[in-house]
Amino acid sequence: MKKLVIYYSYEGNTQFIAEAIANEIDADILALKPKNEMKTKGFMKFLWGGKQVVFREKPTLIPLDKKPQDYDIIFIGTPIWAGKYAPPFNTFFSSYRLKGKKVAVFCSSAGGSPRAFDDLKEVLKHNEIIGEKGFINPLQHDKDENEHQAREWAKKVLQDNK
């Protein structure tokens, strides 16, 4: 079984969880990187990012260096933006129509949002969803415990799907 973790992260939280998962289950890792990433970490990020969500923008990504279709088990991780998965995944999902994969989804957010999972599951409906897990700003709230949770979750998902 070939394993891949795909994520986008603007401020490092999703990246932190993605790396813990990849490390735990010995998976390849693939970061989505917009060509024109926003620069601000201040309040303007909410306007800039929120606008992209509302208009369902598809920011151009730096070409991917791995082929998701080559993998059997894929973990997909995104920050929640305006209650949805982040716009780089609009681009990703419209370019890569994943089918027949075993997919586990994880989100990082400031307060949680079940709707983001619904959206992810809808866009991934031609795959088998084998797990979902939310994290609340793991870099700021008990980083070690969040890392532990991520590792345990990934290990269990994998064991259940061997």
Ligand SMILES: Cc1cc2nc3c(=O)[nH]c(=O)nc-3n(C[C@H](O)[C@H](O)[C@H](O)COP(=O)(O)O)c2cc1C
């Ligand atoms: C544009 C934007 C919109 C956001 N919208 C939400 C939201 O609707 N709900 C929420 O709980 N957190 C929201 N957040 C907070 C992020 O989801 C949260 O800080 C997440 O952990 C960031 O992940 P990252 O560090 O991988 O980028 C938003 C952040 C940004 C930049």
